[in-house]
Amino acid sequence: MSSKQLTAEEAAKLQLVQAVVSPEELLPVAVVIARSLIEGKSMTSVARALACITHSARGSMAEGLEKERQKFAELFTTADAKEGIQAFIEKRTPHFTHS
CATH class of the missing domain: 1.10.12.10 (Lyase 2-enoyl-coa Hydratase, Chain  A, domain 2)
Structure with missing residues (x-):
């Protein structure tokens, strides 16, 4: 709400994001998270x-x-x-x- 830009690490510390990953890890981690949400x-x-x-x-x-x-x-x-x-x-x- 302050319009202040945050780094990925700051967003993680504030629990605004679930994970911080490298660009190479993004798709594999996103798939794991998505599967965990819909499994069962x-x-x-x-x-x-x-x-x-x-x-x-x-x-x-x-x-x-x-x-x-x-x-x-x-x-x-x-x-x-x-x-x-x-x-x-x-x-x-x-x-x-x-x-």
């Missing part, structure tokens, strides 16, 4: 989350929240939602079909 999740839900993120970058807060509400409601009609809920009830790992 339904790609149906991941796709909708990404759609919301992309949409929110272009619109207003109200539009973004409406899009999120719509995508969240859509998830409840999917086979993966039913599987996720059932797996939670049965205290087991879900087996998503990504549908």
